[in-house]
Amino acid sequence: MPPMAWRPIHLICYCILFAVCDITNADGAETNPFKTPKVTDPKNVGGLEHNFYETNFEGAWELIIANAGVSSMHMALFHTNKVLMFDSTAFGPSQIPLPNGKCRPVPKKPKEKDCWSHAIMYDLVTGKIRPLMIYTDTWCSSGSFSPEGILVQTGGWNDGGRAVRYLEGCDTCDWREYPVALSGQRWYSSQQILPNGGYVVFGGRRMFSYEYVPPEGKTNPQKSDTPLALLRETTDIYENNLYPFVHLSTDGNIFVFANNRSILLNLKTNKVVKEFPVLAGGSRNYPGSGMSAMLPIKLRVINPPVIPVEVLVCGGGQYPAFKLAEKNIFLPALDSCGKIEITAPNAQWEMDRMPAPRVMADMLNLPTGEILMINGAKKGASGWQFAEEPYYAPVLYRPWLPLGQRFRELTPSKIPRMYHSTAGVLPDGKILVAGSNTNSAYNFTGVRYPTELRVEKFSPWYMDPIIALKRPVITTRLANLGTLKYGMKFLVDFAMPQDTNHKEQVKVFMYAPPFTTHGYSQNQRILELAVKRFIGVSPGRYRLRVFAPPSAVIAPPGYYLLNVLYRGLPSKAEWVKIA
Ligand SMILES: *[C@@H]1O[C@H](CO)[C@@H](O)[C@H](O)[C@H]1NC(C)=O
Ligand SMILES: *[C@@H]1O[C@H](CO)[C@@H](O)[C@H](O)[C@H]1NC(C)=O
16 A cells, blocks of 8 residues: 655645645535536546545445344434344244243234234344334334434334334333324325424325324324325326335425425425426336435535535336236336436436336435445336346446446345345445345245345445555544534544545535335435535644534434545544434
């Protein structure tokens, strides 16, 4: 490894001692943040952005749990560094019993009891797995974290359709359940945290409406939900509009995407303030399950009145894919992607193409500002045994590259991750990958895709061991900062090899951990914070003066993972709380 250059300009910096550098995004006067930087060498495989660290590493897989006991249909990372994985209570025996010899009554079958656990908490630090107790059925449910880091989890099937459940991330915590708290049955719905710390739940099977999660212990009156025409109008004979993609925009409106249409909804007036052009090409929502995420929201010290935000929608299914899969005909999934700046006055979809078709995959915001697409299949639709050709290779998406150059396939896994699989970004930057059960019960024999209980980690390119020592390391105990206030300045110290020739390449990200199921990570959000000052404290030690997000509309209250990025290499992330 060549020693890092110690360039004269920074000698000058150090000679002045504690020299201070204002950096590019400090004054709000710089160029359009969405402008694509010029790529000088398209074969610059590592980073592709100018001055990125280069690496030929295309990622690596490791098996971390041989048998998790439960197949991970839903996944969420707690700020206590524990990962919740759970499926449905309706799929019969799992492979891990309930704690302390407990059993649960089986709804509508008074003579039966179920002594198997359907949810586990996996401790990232100790590697231990703890079975949890759920009564109501969580099959195809929804969720988000509260401002206090409690998982607020809604809906499901049967006795779980109107349930609201709470789970805290402690070592001994277990579910608190309120089986009839919601007004309607929310099965395949999407939940969004709001700036005021409340939650709204959209859609679900035959539920063309939205409603707010009541305070814990309270119940929404029957039929108190608000109808949403978009959900009724986009249901086709195969539905294709379940698990709608819901994103809180930077102007406070809610972006809702269902099937091939999308709107901005004002929740104060319950009015649709804008309808975007149709995204042609096929269905993007369950069972034609595509993926969606917001690109990083770029903040400045002085922000424009409306902060731009772009939404990406990729893959999905052809409209009749579900119906034909019933006859064992597996249509190729969609390989098209649409990107739209939802805050722009005349927003249009910019179309792009992935390396291959993809359905039922996960789309995650990486701590580099890139997007990762992982899991899923190349043919078919969501549903039991309705897909074929597992898509083993994750795909990296670099939003800053020119159209046509943004996607790259990475090292494939060897494990099919079909229907009911999940993935999540971890604090160290690795990706946890779990689940896959395309059968109506845990089934390991006589089926094409056995129920998957193995859990893997995927290391993206920035985990290349060769550049590990170049990664910045946060040296501030961010937890000691206490709760961040909106708009406040705070200091982040970090260490890295001496190399400050690219100070414009210092970034700080804040990532809201999502609730992931069915290829959609609800409440996923990544912010690039405004960095005002980049200060050399001593050789190899640096200090950033960072602005917290300006408001709860930009960053709803709660816990976020914060990481520093230098020349494309992310530090490990630390938890911060904002309120
Ligand atoms: C949008 O989806 C509907 C429902 O599946 C379909 O009938 C319509 O043709 C689609 N529109 C376009 C432009 O693809
Ligand atoms: C597994 O699936 C096969 C094929 O559908 C079926 O015959 C078998 O009964 C299933 N086994 C279990 C344990 O459900």
